[in-house]
Amino acid sequence: MSTGMPPAGTGVPAEPQPRRTQLGPLAQVVEVLDSLPGGGLILTTVESALNWGRASSLWPLTFGLACCAIEMMAAFASRFDLDRIGVIPRATPRQADLMIVAGRCSIKMAPIVRRLWEQMPEPRYVISMGSCATCGGPFFYDNYSILKGVDQVVPVDVYVPGCPPRPEALIEGILKLQERIKKEPFLRRQALAALDGRAGAR
Amino acid sequence: MPLRTEELLLNMGPQHPSTHGVLRLVVTLDGENITDVRPDIGYLHSSVEKMMEHRTYVQNVALTDRGMDYLIALNNEAAYCLAVEALAGVEVPERGRYLRVIFQELNRIASHLVWLGTWGIDLGATTLFLWCFRERERELDLFEQVTGGRLHHVYFRIGGVYADVPDGWAGACRDFLEYFLPHIDEYHQLLTQNPIFEARTRGVGVIGRREAVAMGASGPVARASGIAYDVRKAVPYEVYDRLGFDVPVQASGDCFARYLVRLEEMRQSVRIIRQALKDLPAGEFRARVPVAMKPPRGEVYVRTESPRGTLGMYVVSDGGESPYRVKIRAPSFSNLYALTEIMRGWKIADIIAILGSIDIVLSDVDR
Secondary structure (H helix, E strand, O other), X not given: OOOOOOOOOOOOOOOOOOHHHHOOHHHHHHHHHHHXXXXXXXXXXXXXXXXXXXXXXXXXXXXXXXXXXXXXXXXXXXXXXXXXXXXXXXXXXXHOOEEXXXXXXXXXXXXXXXXXXXXXXXXXXXXXXXHHHHHOHHHOOOOOOEOOOHHHOOOOOXXXXXXXXXXXXXXXXXXXXXXXXXXXXXXXXXXXXXXXXXXXXX | OOOOOOOEEEEEOOOOOOOOOOOEEEEEEEOOEEEEEEEEOOOOXXXXXXXXXXXXXXXXXXXXXXXXXXXXHHHHHHHHHHHHHHHHOOOOOHHHHHHHHHHHHHHHHHHHHHHHHHHHHHOOOHHHXXXXXXXXXXXXXXXXXXXXOOOOOOOEEXXXXXXXXXXXXXXXXXXXXXXXXXXXHHHHHHHOOOHHHHHXXXXXXXXXXXXXXXXXXXXXXXXOOOOOOOHHHHOOOOOHXXXXXXXXXXXXXXXXXXXXXXXXXXHHHHHHHHHHHHHOOOOOOEOOOOOOOOOOOEEEEEEEEEOOXXXXXXXXXXXXXXXXXXXEEXXXXXXXXXXXXXXXXXXXXXXXXXXXXXXXXHHHHHO
């Protein structure tokens, strides 16, 4: 370990010290905060920290409709293991903040999907997994019972293509959603909404 | 003053982690006891039978994967292809028939693994889910090498199969079977002697032999009630009459018996695949069938043994390019009816065990 003192009697000027050792521990914290995106203002820093936490613990609703749900289960199971990116399924919409609509949604099921989405606390996100949930897929033509895209009843954030999408594709979709959540100015949006006298942010 | 009691109406589903899809059960409860169960189905009705009337015979193979029971895509394809072949009088080459048997049995194992894993979660054994999917992923790799798909294959064609297996695939399949057989014993070790598992399944949801016949139960549900009926033995199709295998039967008719039957079925499937790989003949794997095929006017009903029971396919042709009518006899539909009828009198927690033991897939019930 260097003591930070120049060696005696050599006459060689001391090497410039790293900034970290010159500053105290508090300044180190400031430096870390500065390195965060949009750092400097304490509001955005808190927001980044909160977003990081939200993006790293997405809890989806255990909710499968059709074939894609099997691939979703495979994504949760041994080989792909979604737990490692913080995605843990919850059985009730009250504890979930992500809804993965996996599979075709019939017209009879559509009001229930909408109600489940309404039961989820805000901020909430929806991934439309597979062709059927995105646009009706193979059930688009000559069909009287399947909804042509689940975005007719709930707002969708990420569409994952495929019939069914591989588990890797679903993981990619979740990573894309995480990227989006990390950039989201949700505190600022809520603050502005409060200033405007509006109740909800979204 | 006497305690005032009243019946409670409970809606289970359509979003419920243990209904294996979008099934709604309207349960009437007297305390913990079930007095009535009414299944409300149709939340996944995909009108696949109607769609088939608008597509050609060849195009419909892709619809059987998705519109019917999605866990057993290859068994659905087989049932449909057999029906159309019987209607049009197409003769499938030997190699094609053997390959179809191999893939149907592989799909049976994959389907039973999903059933065991999800039922394990329902009963509180999360380990089982991870173990079963570990084996299943290796099996899906085998599927992928041949068909290109993990879940939906569109591999069978009218008159045979789409493509031959690649070089070295038979060896990889034998390796998988070697790897898989000891794992069946592992499941037995985990569950068969497990007191919690036994308490929740043994003697629960008993369906007698007579009720099972009267309510149209088939497949493992019927075989667990002492009915030694398997379509592969009774009305052999493909090359099942040349392959040796046993039909596991249990007499007690409870959830535990259904579990034992399915585990033994996986072992028998391994036996069938091994024999079929050994006898696999060389030569053509697909008969020449015109793309715009027009079977003669007529109707046909074909029965097959899907992992859930008797899968029937009724196809009517009016001589055109697409079928006049297709009716699918779904095994899950009858099994669900049979078991919801006998749910009365059991406790509310037993619904989960009984429902899981039927192995329903709602896509098969609703179609």
